[in-house]
Amino acid sequence: MQGYxxxxxxxVAILFLLIFTVLGSAIxxxxxxxxxxxxxxxxxxxxxxVTQSLNRNISLIQESSLGSSDIWLLNSTEIESEEYYYSARxxxxxxxxxxxxxxxxxxxxxLADKDIFxxxxxxxxxxxxxxxxxxxxEMFHKCSRENxxxxxxxxxxxxxxxxxxxxxxxxxxxxNDVYIGAFSGMDxxxxxxxxxxxxxxxxFLSHEDNRYYGVSDILKTAEGIxxxxxxxxxxxxxxxxxxxxxxxxxxxxxxxxxxxxxFLSSFASFHVLILLFFILLIILLFSMYRFxxxxxxxxxxxxxxxxxxxxxxxxxxxxESPTNFEEVKSIVEVYNTLIGEIEHLRIRVYEEELVxxxxxxxxxxxxxxxxxxVNCLNTVLMYSxxxxxxxxxxxxxxxxxxxxxxxxxxxxxxxxxxxxxxLKNYLRLTTYRFPRCLDYEIAIEPAIxxxxxxxxxxxxxxxxxxxxxxxxxxxxxxxxxxxYYERDDxxxxxxxxxDSGPGLSAxxxxxxxxxxxxxxxxxGGHGIGIYNTAMRLRIIYGESAVLSFTNxxxxxxxxxxxxxxxxxxxxxxxxxxxxxKGPL
Numbered sequence: 001m002q003g004y005x006x007x008x009x010x011x012v013a014i015l016f017l018l019i020f021t022v023l024g025s026a027i028x029x030x031x032x033x034x035x036x037x038x039x040x041x042x043x044x045x046x047x048x049x050v051t052q053s054l055n056r057n058i059s060l061i062q063e064s065s066l067g068s069s070d071i072w073l074l075n076s077t078e079i080e081s082e083e084y085y086y087s088a089r090x091x092x093x094x095x096x097x098x099x100x101x102x103x104x105x106x107x108x109x110x111l112a113d114k115d116i117f118x119x120x121x122x123x124x125x126x127x128x129x130x131x132x133x134x135x136x137x138e139m140f141h142k143c144s145r146e147n148x149x150x151x152x153x154x155x156x157x158x159x160x161x162x163x164x165x166x167x168x169x170x171x172x173x174x175x176n177d178v179y180i181g182a183f184s185g186m187d188x189x190x191x192x193x194x195x196x197x198x199x200x201x202x203x204f205l206s207h208e209d210n211r212y213y214g215v216s217d218i219l220k221t222a223e224g225i226x227x228x229x230x231x232x233x234x235x236x237x238x239x240x241x242x243x244x245x246x247x248x249x250x251x252x253x254x255x256x257x258x259x260x261x262x263f264l265s266s267f268a269s270f271h272v273l274i275l276l277f278f279i280l281l282i283i284l285l286f287s288m289y290r291f292x293x294x295x296x297x298x299x300x301x302x303x304x305x306x307x308x309x310x311x312x313x314x315x316x317x318x319x320e321s322p323t324n325f326e327e328v329k330s331i332v333e334v335y336n337t338l339i340g341e342i343e344h345l346r347i348r349v350y351e352e353e354l355v356x357x358x359x360x361x362x363x364x365x366x367x368x369x370x371x372x373x374v375n376c377l378n379t380v381l382m383y384s385x386x387x388x389x390x391x392x393x394x395x396x397x398x399x400x401x402x403x404x405x406x407x408x409x410x411x412x413x414x415x416x417x418x419x420x421x422x423l424k425n426y427l428r429l430t431t432y433r434f435p436r437c438l439d440y441e442i443a444i445e446p447a448i449x450x451x452x453x454x455x456x457x458x459x460x461x462x463x464x465x466x467x468x469x470x471x472x473x474x475x476x477x478x479x480x481x482x483x484y485y486e487r488d489d490x491x492x493x494x495x496x497x498x499d500s501g502p503g504l505s506a507x508x509x510x511x512x513x514x515x516x517x518x519x520x521x522x523x524g525g526h527g528i529g530i531y532n533t534a535m536r537l538r539i540i541y542g543e544s545a546v547l548s549f550t551n552x553x554x555x556x557x558x559x560x561x562x563x564x565x566x567x568x569x570x571x572x573x574x575x576x577x578x579x580x581k582g583p584l
Contacts, residue, residue: 105129460532
């Protein structure tokens, strides 16, 4: 009977799995074709956007040139100073319109009557761009000398090659003696498409000369093949699908070579889902077989799976009685009770472990300041022993009180002058601990007094400097400066912290300048303050804040913090007001 059941069950299971496999393969194939259509649609939409950006740039320059009195005055003046003035204004106009399209490398204008070539700045700092810029200039000068300006391609965008690099060029004739235009490097043009798939190789095919531009090695060494999904090629052992998109800005095509694995990764989650369903189906079929098989040989198998599960460390598997026999039900009940107790004990041990870890974390947090506090109290004791009425001891206690009150604040943001006030307190405490060693200077622009910073942003840097650079009996200097400036019309705050210590080794400089890329600070607790400062800057300001470390030329370490300038949301007066009325 058991053999008969196994035979019939195996046939049904195999047929079911076969049907599931065929359906899953068909769905995956359809999804792959769907992914290719999505890539094509995205490329077409992006191509239209790139075309609009290119043509809009040319249209803006053309309209501005037609209505620009500066070009007319430059073309007509004979005074050298006026020519220089109007040339500068025309360049400014070209640069203003260049910002409207990040795809454009350079805008230019050529005045044929006076043989003057003017251009905006090179948008990309690249040696090849500079060479091509000069080649465009020389092309106009040469055509002017040879009287061949009418032979220039002024109908549409076209590709040019220079020094092994490809460029997209547009020239428009505004009137009889004024030509305007722009060019874009291949890297800028490809970046303008912003394709979301990483392993995509893009080239351009120009129908005018039947030539590929932006050519990659894939077109030189690839082997053409045909698949169910259309044309494809083999390159370096990988399959690439070829997708051709007609270009809107010139007579040609954008050719995309997309790595096959990218199609698979685009719906990798669906692959995983199908695999999980397949595994669950196998588990389900196997469970059905086990259940029915155990029913046939109940006396031998009632406890075997349960005991096996316990031996494998699975303490949460409960069993149910498959019959109404009192003996079997009693055994099952005792087993399930035992499993429940074991699970309860495991949960209890886990919760106790969590409590223990939480206690350890809180204990570690209480150890952040004790060393500094103990050192300060020892200094107070020293002054008190020498003179019970020592004014230095009283001043030290008051200063320490201010420092602790600020260090223990739970505020998320403070004004910069509060941080500077606390920094002065800290440095003042340090001068008591290290007499005639520490010298400090603070130079902060009044315009940034109310800038928003998080607490201890500068104190942690000074603590690190004192801990690693100050030596008893040797002079040590700390300088803190800060100023306000604007970048791209955005208000910015720049803080700089200098110490006259030994600086950092090349290895530590590299580590500290990329400290957020490490999962934890250095062993032994070194760099915890710097790590926390870097992480808080990254969390609050993202990529707009920069923390950098450099060694000073004359010795010492410079730490720079560049971040957006913001004012504190709560402008109520703080307990530092009375100490910071004067200049910092």
